[in-house]
Amino acid sequence: MGEAETLKPDSGKPAAVAPKSVPPALEARGWVLGALGWAIPGLGHLLQKKYDRAAVFFVCVVSLGLLGLAMGAKLYAPPFDRSQGFFVLLLHVLGFVGDLGTGALFVGARMMGLGQFYMDRALGDYGTVFFLCAGMLNLLTALDAYDIAVGKKG
Amino acid sequence: MLLLASVLELTHFQAMTLFSFFTSLVFAFLTKQSGRERAKYFLWAFSLFMLVGLGLGWLMYPFPR
Numbered sequence: 001m002g003e004a005e006t007l008k009p010d011s012g013k014p015a016a017v018a019p020k021s022v023p024p025a026l027e028a029r030g031w032v033l034g035a036l037g038w039a040i041p042g043l044g045h046l047l048q049k050k051y052d053r054a055a056v057f058f059v060c061v062v063s064l065g066l067l068g069l070a071m072g073a074k075l076y077a078p079p080f081d082r083s084q085g086f087f088v089l090l091l092h093v094l095g096f097v098g099d100l101g102t103g104a105l106f107v108g109a110r111m112m113g114l115g116q117f118y119m120d121r122a123l124g125d126y127g128t129v130f131f132l133c134a135g136m137l138n139l140l141t142a143l144d145a146y147d148i149a150v151g152k153k154g
Numbered sequence: 155m156l157l158l159a160s161v162l163e164l165t166h167f168q169a170m171t172l173f174s175f176f177t178s179l180v181f182a183f184l185t186k187q188s189g190r191e192r193a194k195y196f197l198w199a200f201s202l203f204m205l206v207g208l209g210l211g212w213l214m215y216p217f218p219r
Contacts, residue, residue, distance in 0.1 A: 052183070053183050056179055056180065056183045057180060057183065060176040060177075060179050060180045061180070063176055064173070064176050064177075067162075067172060070162045071162060071164070071169070122166070123162075123163070123164060123169070126164075126166075126169045126173075129173075130169075130173060133173070133177060137177065137180045140180070140184060141180065141184065144184055154187060
């Protein structure tokens with residue numbers, strides 16, 4: 001089904017609209033811009049001339065990540081500890097996925113040796129959450145860049 | 155960064171405020187298009203973050219660890 005098509009159901013309900021398919025070239029462009037937005041927060045929007053969003057996403061995600069590191073965030077990364085059971089292992093893997101969402105920030109922090117240890121204070125826990133949320137927000141912004149690129153969003 | 159970690163001492167309230175500010179701002183720009191809509195959504199989300207955080211804090215107040 002190449003174009004959006006109005007379906008006429010027999011039940012008298014409002015007509016449903018089938019989703020438009022995205023041309024492969026546009027889809028590929030969306031993936032590339034999404035990946036760039038993941039690697040460097042806001043870059044996917046910057047390349048699409050969405051300057052206000054790019055600036056806000058970059059400042060917010062990087063600020064949250066750096067504040068988290070400054071508070072003493074623990075960054076989750078392999079090898080994972082299997083000695084505490086499946087549930088803890090699952091939490092660590094999910095934490096790794098969340099941290100990885102910050103893209104270059106996570107890679108840079110790991111290369112600098114940051115986030116290796118738990119800090120024995122509440123602020124360290126907050127830092128871990130700050131960094132995780134920076135990653136989750138950055139994944140959302142990368143998806144937003146993809147949506148804009150394929151025309152699902154303005 | 156480790157030096158900054160030893161210098162940076164935020165209260166729980168300051169940490170919550172910073173978190174609420176940045177998160178609400180991203181949500182506002184993700185979900186709304188016009189400046190006015192974004193401002194309204196930002197204020198709404200930020201207020202809710204703060205109110206719910208303070209409310210949960212007071213709920214947990216009788217149960218110190």
